[in-house]
Amino acid sequence: MKRILLRSPNWIGDQVLAYPFYRFLRRAYPQAWIGSVCTEWVRDIQFKGLIDEVFVLPKKKGDSVYRSFQTIRDFSKRVKQSGPWDLGISLPNSFSSALLLYWAGAKERRGYHTDARGMLLTQKMPWVPGSGVHRAQAYLNLLEPEGGTRFPAVDYWNHSGETSFDPITFWPDMIPIEPPRDNYFLLAPGATADSRRWSVEQFSELIEKIQERTDFRAIVIGGNAEREIAKKFLERGLRVDDYTGKGWVAAHWKLFRQAQFTVCNESGLAHVAALCGSNVQIICGAADPKRTKPIGPGKVQVTINPVECWPCERNVCQFVDERKNQCLVGITASRVLEEIERGFFSRT
Numbered sequence: 001m002k003r004i005l006l007r008s009p010n011w012i013g014d015q016v017l018a019y020p021f022y023r024f025l026r027r028a029y030p031q032a033w034i035g036s037v038c039t040e041w042v043r044d045i046q047f048k049g050l051i052d053e054v055f056v057l058p059k060k061k062g063d064s065v066y067r068s069f070q071t072i073r074d075f076s077k078r079v080k081q082s083g084p085w086d087l088g089i090s091l092p093n094s095f096s097s098a099l100l101l102y103w104a105g106a107k108e109r110r111g112y113h114t115d116a117r118g119m120l121l122t123q124k125m126p127w128v129p130g131s132g133v134h135r136a137q138a139y140l141n142l143l144e145p146e147g148g149t150r151f152p153a154v155d156y157w158n159h160s161g162e163t164s165f166d167p168i169t170f171w172p173d174m175i176p177i178e179p180p181r182d183n184y185f186l187l188a189p190g191a192t193a194d195s196r197r198w199s200v201e202q203f204s205e206l207i208e209k210i211q212e213r214t215d216f217r218a219i220v221i222g223g224n225a226e227r228e229i230a231k232k233f234l235e236r237g238l239r240v241d242d243y244t245g246k247g248w249v250a251a252h253w254k255l256f257r258q259a260q261f262t263v264c265n266e267s268g269l270a271h272v273a274a275l276c277g278s279n280v281q282i283i284c285g286a287a288d289p290k291r292t293k294p295i296g297p298g299k300v301q302v303t304i305n306p307v308e309c310w311p312c313e314r315n316v317c318q319f320v321d322e323r324k325n326q327c328l329v330g331i332t333a334s335r336v337l338e339e340i341e342r343g344f345f346s347r348t
Contacts, residue, residue: 002032005085012268021139028146044248076103167253176254184217188264190226193315195286205333285328305330
């Protein structure tokens with residue numbers, strides 16, 4: 001039996017974008033034993049119907065480079081004991097990801113030839129910086145030695161024969177959060193970067209406009225950081241239900257599936273929502289949707305304000321004057337509402 005070790009993506013959105021890769025890897029090796037090494041914050045969205053074993057990276061002990069590599073070395077020894085591994089594939093482009101495969105004893109090690117890690121890889125895939133390749137496609141291209149696929153990753157849900165994602169199969173350990181019985185829409189106002197985070201004021205205006213036109217409940221979701229945003233909505237007298245901090249990301253799948261639509265920044269939850277079948281309206285700041293737009297059975301719309309410097313893909317805007325975050329500030333609640341109405345429901 002062939003044994004394959006994956007170094008999975010580090011972030012929620014990237015892990016979701018790798019879903020076609022996992023699907024076609026399993027199709028290429030139906031009898032293989034596949035293990036996945038992941039970070040703590042994506043452990044709940046590993047696709048357990050497609051992999052057999054999950055190894056969760058421990059948190060770093062300190063900030064020094066030496067301690068970081070020591071942590072990886074010690075962890076790699078434990079992963080190696082679960083081998084031997086015939087093939088290792090690194091989805092992240094980092095040096096440490098390839099090093100982990102090397103230290104874990106993978107006989108063949110595949111990944112993109114970048115970040116000075118070529119010496120650690122036995123199967124070096126060419127990497128073209130700034131090529132504009134969608135991230136889901138970049139992951140899928142790592143399967144070129146197995147013959148690749150017949151269609152682009154962004155067309156997966158149109159051509160794969162799979163019409164919906166099955167969270168019960170792939171996330172079997174997750175008890176779903178039960179949605180309300182009446183109609184509702186979801187708000188995911190969080191994002192890791194300031195350049196991708198629409199303001200509380202703009203979200204508040206959008207909530208008011210939606211509820212002026214519909215009887216939909218507004219449900220705010222996210223982690224502990226978004227709890228403060230939900231609190232601000234309530235302080236403003238908005239009619240919202242606070243579902244923040246309720247558990248793992250995967251536990252939200254039923255909320256996504258039954259929502260009228262989801263409004264969010266360009267964030268990991270946008271990808272999970274689309275995967276779970278929600279219609280998704282993304283307010284996109286510095287990100288480049290050509291490379292990171294969510295793919296999924298849910299319909300995805302992206303609102304952008306393409307100012308001169310867009311898309312810079314910076315986490316922090318380079319400007320400190322009135323131009324700061326103009327790609328976000330210039331997106332109005334009225335425009336977002338118009339796109340939601342046109343794309344997700346019609347008014348008669």
